Amino acid sequence: MKKPIYKKWWFWVALVLVIGFIGNIIDPVEEKEVVPVVKDDPTPKEEPKKEDVVEDGEQEEDLKTITERQAKKQLDNIELIKFNEDNGYLLIKGKGKENITNDYTVKGFKMSIFNIMKNIHEQKDIETLAFNITYPLVDKYGNSSDQIVLKVEFTRSTLDKINYENFDFNNIGDVADSYWEHQAIKE
Helix, strand or coil: CCCCHHHCHHHHHHHHHHHHHHHHHCCCCCCCCCCCCCCCCCCCCCCCCHHHECCCCCECCCHHHHHHHHHHHHCCEEEEEEEECCCCEEEEEEECCCCCCHHHHHHHHHHHHHHHHHHHCCCCCCCEEEEEEEEEEECCCCCEEEEEEEEEEEEHHHHHHCCCCCCCHHHHHHHCCEEEECHHHCC
């Protein structure tokens, strides 16, 4: 006598896969944040200052704001953005995003660095652009802590040489003025 289909092991595996596939296709409903509207504001509104307004009507952003916005898009967590106006040194320190394998994780770090560079390289105040990418590492005792796993530094002349439309982010280590990888992530 033949077993019914629902008693066969492959039926249940197929059913779980189909349910998982359908669950990934369906987008969850996002809740929208409700912002209260204030109709009568007793405080007078300030007129924008002439130096704050750019000719095309957009408000000028400072280097730190532009950098922070780009870094938030590319890194899991921004730990530090520091700009020294005296020498034009910009340091971006943040936690890299995890990926499927170690190789793809490192490539993701490089892609994140390139995407940030591509969006801020035109800021002429930057004389040196440095990145410190952190990532959780586990020591021999099983303790995990965020450690710097990738340090990359570019001078202004290097930033100006790069053709950002055709550049392969995998070559970051070759074109950077200074490049260091932690032993744990070496390819």
